[in-house]
Amino acid sequence: MSSNRKPLVAILSGAGISTDSGIPDYRGPNGLWRRDPEAEKLVTYDHYMADPDIRRRAWLMRRDSETWRAQPNGAHHAVARLERTGVPVRVITQNVDGLHQLAGLPARKVLELHGTARAVVCTGCAARSEMAEALDRVRAGDPDPACRACGGILKSATVMFGQRLDPVVLTDAVAIAKGCEIFIAVGTSLQVQPAASLAGMAARHGARLVIVNADPTPYDDLADEVVREPIGTALPALLDAIVQERGRRVTG
Missing domain, CATH: 3.40.50.1220 (TPP-binding domain)
Known part of the structure; x- marks a missing residue:
């Protein structure tokens, strides 16, 4: 060398x-994508953008994610x-x-x-904000929180399938x-x-x-x-x- x-x-x-x-390891033998193939739609961009029900399910998945309890x-x-x-x-x-x-x-x-699960991004105006704030809105009863700046669809700041x-x-x-x-x-x-x-x-x-x-x-x-x-x-x-x-x- x-x-x-x-x-x-x-x-x-x-x-x-x-x-x-x-x-969890999403792709492993016991991973989420193996156990529930339908769950993959929740992180597939085209499905997410086209189907409000997919978005509502995705927000519930984010709300309940093990990530928020995890420590290094x-x-x-x-x-x-x-x-x-x-x-x-x-x-x-x-x-x-x-x-x-x-x-x-x-x-x-x-x-x-x-990307990161700890932030959200607007698919319309690209405004970025904290995931914690969006999840507070979900817990308060908003099943599909929209961008406060432009009303666009919010998603986690992760790279979804198809992106x-x-x-x-x-x-x-x-x-x-x-x-x-x-x-x-x-x-x-x-x-x-x-x-x-x-x-x-x-x-x-x-x-x-x-x-x-x-x-x-x-x-x-x-x-x-x-x-x-x-x-x-x-x-x-x-x-x-x-x-x-x-x-x-x-x-x-």
Whole structure:
């Protein structure tokens, strides 16, 4: 590996990093999309925009989401701890739960590929506001709260099925994947594109690729290391080892 590579750790996090916090894996064997295929319509843009009943059901799902009760777990805290040691780190997350930031990782160091569940956006005027305020309106009896600015349809600030990723966020993620020294894919099946392709991109550009996931992924053959241990213990140990290795470089 070239000695002039920027010593940046990139972490691609998927649903598996948040399951210990009580947030289900929607795509796993027991995930919501497997258990209730109809539920997928609630997060499909065309269905959501066309059907008021879908929107009302979606707002109830948001109101009752485990996200609001969830707290960062040991894996989230380990990433924030890594950042505090001075190791340059960036997180690219497929999650919309905001737990990396709640654990103390600066928001500017988190790229949310699929947006955030903690905000809402108007599909008409693009005004953004807090999800908490919209949910207060739902609890007060408004089943489908409209935009206060223009009366348009509100949706969570997440990327629904049928919507494109934010091109700016994706461009930044690609730059990080191409420029990092170590790329850690954690809790992700690496099957959803274009996020999954970032792992291969990092490996092709010389990064050390580490995959931490319970099940095999399409990129395991490219990885320098594949870890099948529970994320809550495996990721902290892995990140602690990176800090120690960096310390030996500095003092060596």
